[in-house]
Amino acid sequence: MHGTIRKAVLPVGGLGTRFLPATKAIPKEMLPVVDKPLIQYGVEEARAAGIEEIIFVTSRGKAAIEDHFDHHWELMASLERRGKTAELELARSMMGQAGTISYVRQPEALGLGHAVWCARNLVGREPFAVILPDDLVLGQPGCLAQLVEAYGKVGGNLVAVEDVPREQTNRYGILDVVSDDGRLAEAKGLVEKPQPEVAPSTLSIIGRYILQPEVFDELDRQERGAGNEIQLTDAMARTIGRQPFHGLRFEGRRFDCGNKAGFLEANLAYALERDDLGDAARDILRRYSATLT
Incomplete structure (x- = not known):
């Protein structure tokens, strides 16, 4: 029996410089995919996977995220007065119960491993999830729910993975695979952003993790790696041999919302999935595709 996954860490301390000028005063995570901030998709995915506590690792200028998941008395009162029942329920659904959302600062941008390490005291000594909001996954059940189900069978450290073109291995953490049944791959090692000619596989880690608390012991060393x-990849790699490590090929489509092209594609894909917007989105795409040569 493996420990229940109750807590999820969402690192949101980055500056979002690739989306300037939009992110000069607004956190990148608050940019909308259709009509919902990117960060909200991550929180909803966590809650759908049974997560009870959300831990945001923030930095200066991220107050809008805190406000988004807080109670807005004036908005609630206005919606109630005007009989906007659907909008009122939508606003209420964004808030968690008191004490289920926490925030901790990452004082310096020293890498993903450092961001996760900053949450160590709030996580404690129990297994936990990590969600990188830039990786948006469209699928049912959600990507983290799929990981939680697989974790119940294999335990240890578990990450979501997908195959990437070999020429792109230097963008990701890559698994060194021992066995692979087509969905679940067991790893004997991890390499952070290897050059294509030396990459042990093309199986790349995306922004969903279930980790044992021992990873904090490795992060305590504060050792610098790539860049x-x-x-985080280096710390996870050092636990292999002491704990099982697997990569799960998730079901769904991943969009890298850390770059503009991926963010644009995510907006299109999510609009096409909507009952209220799908037809309009298809009409727009047809009009624009007709102008392409």
């Missing part, structure tokens, strides 16, 4: 940053 002179404290890499």
Whole structure:
């Protein structure tokens, strides 16, 4: 029997410089995909997977995220007065119960491993999830729910993975695979952003993790890796041999909302899935595709 996954860490401390000028005063995570902030998709995915506590790792200028998941008395009162029942329920659904959302600061941008390490005291000594909001996954059940189900069978450390073109291995953490049944791959090692010619596979980690608390012991070493940053991949790799490590090929489509093209595609894909917007989105795409040569 493996420990229940109750807590999820969402690192949101980045500056979002690739989306300037939009992110000069607004956190990147608050940019909308259709009509919902990117960060809300991550929180909803966590809750759908049974997560009870959300831990945001923030930095200066991220107050809008805190406000978004807080109670807005004036808005609630206005919606109630005007009989906007659907909108009122929507606003209420964004808030968690008191004490289920926490925030901790990452004082310096020293890498993903450092961001996760900053949450160590709030996580404690129990297994936990990590969601990187830039990776948006469209699918049912949600990506984290799929990981939680697989974790119940294999335990240890578990990450969501997908195959990438070999020329792109230097963008990701890559698994060194021992066995692979087509859905679940067991790893004997991990390499952070290897060059294509030396990459042990093309199976890349995306932004969903279930980790054992021992990863904090490795992050305590504060060792720098690729890009002179404290890499979560390096800390996970050092636990292999002591704990099982698997990669799960998730079902669904992943959009890299950390770049503009991926963000644009996510907006289109999510609009097409909507009952209220799907037809309009298809009409728009047809009009624009007719102008392409």
